[in-house]
Amino acid sequence: MERENRFWRVALLALPLFVFLALVIWPLLSSFYYSFTNWNGFNSDYDYVGFENFKRIWTDRLFFNAIVNTSIWMAAAILLPTILGLSLALLLDAKVRGSKIFKTIFYLPICLSAIVVGQIWVWIYQPDWGLLNTVIEQITGSRFNYAWLARPDSALYAVIVAWSWQQTGLSMVIYLAGLTSVPSDLLEVCDIEGATPWQKIRQVIIPLLTPSTVVVVALSVINSLKGFDILFIMTGGGPFNSSDTLAMHMYNESFRKYFMGYGSAISVVLFLIALTIIGLYFRQLKKVDDIYG
């Protein structure tokens, strides 16, 4: 009996473990390996080139362009959904008519894949008949055909808006759940002590929502680092690399220019950046746990 149990335990764990090894650990280790080669992605013969790919990163103007874009992308992709999600949660938490319907509406985009969201926003941004320009034309009464996704000034920010539109629903739901765990007597203390609504939010509710913020920010960091598909579908990193993030740059070098070795080196750097951010984050998490645990 005990033996049979043991067999099933191992067997049932083996499948997910295998998938994890094959799809996560193996590619990760492969990237490390290929980052020291000049493999082009197809040929079976390639040479070991030492740190050549990493040295090349230092001279790659586009790499630093991607670093800047990634910083903008991540900052916006963390801040916007977090702030908007919190604001919506605070508004919808009040017992107003129709708040349930609005909660559902704001949550819906999460159910779509990034590709679908990207395509919807490509249509919205379409210069000639897109929703955005049509609305602007209706308001101003004059012809307007700005190409949001084709201009280096606006492309990255246009994608950020689309991304935030989708992610806000998720942070809103997490904050709504967090709000239910804010003890009502703490809010009553505010009422008795004479806190204004803004003081209540700023000094009590937001600090008490810290555990939710931890989750929201963690998800935003992870999602924004992975945020590739929506950029891929909307701009492909262009125009003129203006929306090129590290993930995008890595893809272009590996799969468009076939510098698989160099692309791997970029992915190793990206991995180390992610590891650092997550490491710092976990340290912060421990502090939060000490207070709210």
Next chain:
Amino acid sequence: MAQVTLKNIKKSFGPTEVIKGVDLDIQQGEFVVFVGPSGCGKSTMLRMISGLEDVSAGQIGIDGRDVTHVSPSKRDLAMVFQSYALFPHLTVAENIGFGLKLHKTPKAEINRRVEEVAKTLQLEALLDRTPRQLSGGQRQRVAIGRSIIRNPKVFLFDEPLSNLDAALRGKMRLEIARLHKELKDVTMIYVTHDQVEAMTLADRIVVFNQGRIEQVGTPMELYHTPANPFVAGFIGAPAMNFLPAEMLSEQQVRLGETVLDLPQSSALSGAVTLGIRPEHIEVSDGGEIMATLDLMEKLGSETLLHLTTPFSDSPLTARVDGAVELTEGQTLRLKFNPNAVHIFAASEVRPAMTA
């Protein structure tokens, strides 16, 4: 002039009326305790005084001003909650100074007053800690500190000690009594279901039952002259015994086979309920009331006797000196102190009287 006046206060939650017309005047500097079984409306009443709960009808006055529809913060009162309601992200000092900070009091002034309060409540060594690092008793002291720092006119306590263990509760009770002595002019309204807290802390006790006031009086008044069986049963521990009896004349009552002479005449006649507290029953060879000793609870200095009598279905409790030697199953002769016998109408039945 009364500090807090309640005029015909009513409160309904939907179709359920939980406060059914309460009138009460509370004087400045008075320590008033609202007591009653759970669900009697005492906490709701306190929350209505604080303004956290709206009144359905009636008028609340504080310091001569009608505050019925005034927001909680404008009523010049402070409240201590059962759960302490401390902000987990703030230190002890920040928690105490919370109200002052909201009103943009200068930092130096906040620090000075926080230290003053901390000294009164012996919290000086804990000012930099967060609530999680404090014991229950310390947390409640911080909550009290947050309340007294603003020098409110009225202090509300909503079962502040019920989350503490028994030993700590006794200690905190003393501290609250001491605080009341120090803050002579501050009116305190204190809600509890614990009649020991009510007896020891109150200048006056207000006994609530089913949304109404049963009786208002000093602890000793309630103990010695309860207005009805509910108050009689609620005040005093162990609770008063109630026995079926019959009035023979204005000053004579028959209990089973025994006739007791009452020191004062009663207006009641016929079947009545006789109330006697456990401490007013004596085991004595000269006693005329026979009872069987069912069970003994030895508390050291005293012993509680649980007895059965031939004339009542409910058990009888007596409190005797701990040194008395008795055996369970023994038949005892009891003597009731006639000065401590209470006569109630038999129709005043007894919901929750023995709670």
